[in-house]
Amino acid sequence: MILELFQWLQSLSFMTFIRESGLEYPIVMSTHLTCIAIFGGLIVITDLRLLGWAFKDKSIADVVNGLRWWKRVGFIIMFSMGFTLFGSKAAEYYPNPYFWIKMSFLVLVLIHAIIFRPIVYNHPEELDASPVIPTRAKVAGALSLIIWTTVLCNGRLIGYYEPKNRGFSISKPHEQESASVGRLR
Amino acid sequence: MLLIQTNAIADALNSSEWVFPIAECFHITAFAWSIGMIAAVDYRLLGFGIQHSKPSEVLRDTAPWTLLGLAVVLLSGPLLFLSDARMYLHNPSFVFKMYALAAAILFNYTIHRKIAQSDASSQGVRTVVAVVSLLLWVSVVFGGLFIAFA
Numbered sequence: 269m270i271l272e273l274f275q276w277l278q279s280l281s282f283m284t285f286i287r288e289s290g291l292e293y294p295i296v297m298s299t300h301l302t303c304i305a306i307f308g309g310l311i312v313i314t315d316l317r318l319l320g321w322a323f324k325d326k327s328i329a330d331v332v333n334g335l336r337w338w339k340r341v342g343f344i345i346m347f348s349m350g351f352t353l354f355g356s357k358a359a360e361y362y363p364n365p366y367f368w369i370k371m372s373f374l375v376l377v378l379i380h381a382i383i384f385r386p387i388v389y390n391h392p393e394e395l396d397a398s399p400v401i402p403t404r405a406k407v408a409g410a411l412s413l414i415i416w417t418t419v420l421c422n423g424r425l426i427g428y429y430e431p432k433n434r435g436f437s438i439s440k441p442h443e444q445e446s447a448s449v450g451r452l453r
Numbered sequence: 454m455l456l457i458q459t460n461a462i463a464d465a466l467n468s469s470e471w472v473f474p475i476a477e478c479f480h481i482t483a484f485a486w487s488i489g490m491i492a493a494v495d496y497r498l499l500g501f502g503i504q505h506s507k508p509s510e511v512l513r514d515t516a517p518w519t520l521l522g523l524a525v526v527l528l529s530g531p532l533l534f535l536s537d538a539r540m541y542l543h544n545p546s547f548v549f550k551m552y553a554l555a556a557a558i559l560f561n562y563t564i565h566r567k568i569a570q571s572d573a574s575s576q577g578v579r580t581v582v583a584v585v586s587l588l589l590w591v592s593v594v595f596g597g598l599f600i601a602f603a
Contacts, residue, residue, distance in 0.1 A: 294598060294599055294601075294602040297598055298594060298595040298598040298599065301481075301594050301597075301598055302591050302594045302595065304481070304485045305484055305485050305488035305489060305492070305590065305591075305594050306488060306489060306492040306587065306590070306591070307489070307492075308485040308489055309485055309486055309487070309488060309489005309490055309491075309492055309493065310489055310492070310493060311489075312485070312486055312489055312490075312518075313489065313490065313493055313503075313515070316518070322514060322515075322517075322518060323503075323514045325510070325514070326503060326505070326506055326510075326514070327505075330503055330504040330505050330506065331503055333504060334501075334502050334503040334504040335493070335502065335503065338496060338501070338502065417482055420478070420481055420482055420485065421478040421481070421482065424474065424477055424478055424481055425474055425478075428474055444601065
């Protein structure tokens with residue numbers, strides 16, 4: 269059922285185009301990675317502020333509100349690129365355990381948002397009013413750091429899985445299938 | 454001598470199948486960390502980002518974390534490189550990345566820092582510096598990923 273859905277997704281003309289393309293595939297991948305760098309770091313800044321480890325002379329409200337839209341824009345670009353990467357090779361991703369770990373942690377990102385948005389992120393002024401940073405804000409920051417780091421690492425490990433061996437491969441990035449499929453000609 | 458050392462390090466790195474991927478995870482997490490901090494300064498220079506703060510304040514707050522991230526990047530990166538030095542040296546994307554990285558670090562600790570510290574600089578200058586900074590770091594990331602495809 270899921271596999272059939274993945275196969276259908278992969279067979280779409282746009283996804284086929286990306287898969288069989290030369291430069292486009294690595295450009296999409298680089299853009300995905302670039303978003304991690306220039307927007308993912310903003311998540312770190314927010315988390316560090318919530319934990320009280322950095323930026324302590326800025327109010328939590330200034331940090332959370334000032335970075336919120338940048339993070340949203342970054343997330344949308346990152347998600348579109350990530351979905352394109354996945355969609356173009358969906359059937360290959362299906363047996364990949366690292367892909368599923370990454371997806372599970374992305375679900376945790378969603379749950380994190382559902383839980384902490386109403387009690388932390390949407391009311392940063394309340395956190396600033398408190399003499400010490402409330403525990404719920406620290407928990408939100410710490411969990412966010414852990415969840416996103418796990419997403420990041422498992423995202424990279426996807427490239428190491430080899431379905432033939434049904435396991436892990438030491439093959440270097442340039443030998444991995446993700447590279448050979450889109451290898452420049 | 455260098456070759457022997459390189460081989461010894463390469464052997465150690467290649468002895469376990471997990472060493473390279475774990476080094477890569479550190480590399481990626483740390484570059485997200487450090488470049489993100491620099492980007493926060495750039496967004497402030499562009500006139501957005503953390504509210505009620507001057508670029509100099511954002512720079513001061515992020516600088517130690519940027520340095521920490523860069524330290525991990527610059528420790529894990531050479532490990533990845535030494536695992537297969539010859540391949541990397543012949544890889545045009547890797548060579549490009551090294552030039553871009555040198556330029557990005559140099560720019561960050563000279564012009565970028567000077568302009569971010571000077572709260573009197575004009576918006577035009579700030580915009581140019583922020584855009585150059587972002588472009589340099591994006592080039593480093595693109596160069597890094599293209600190593601696998603070149």
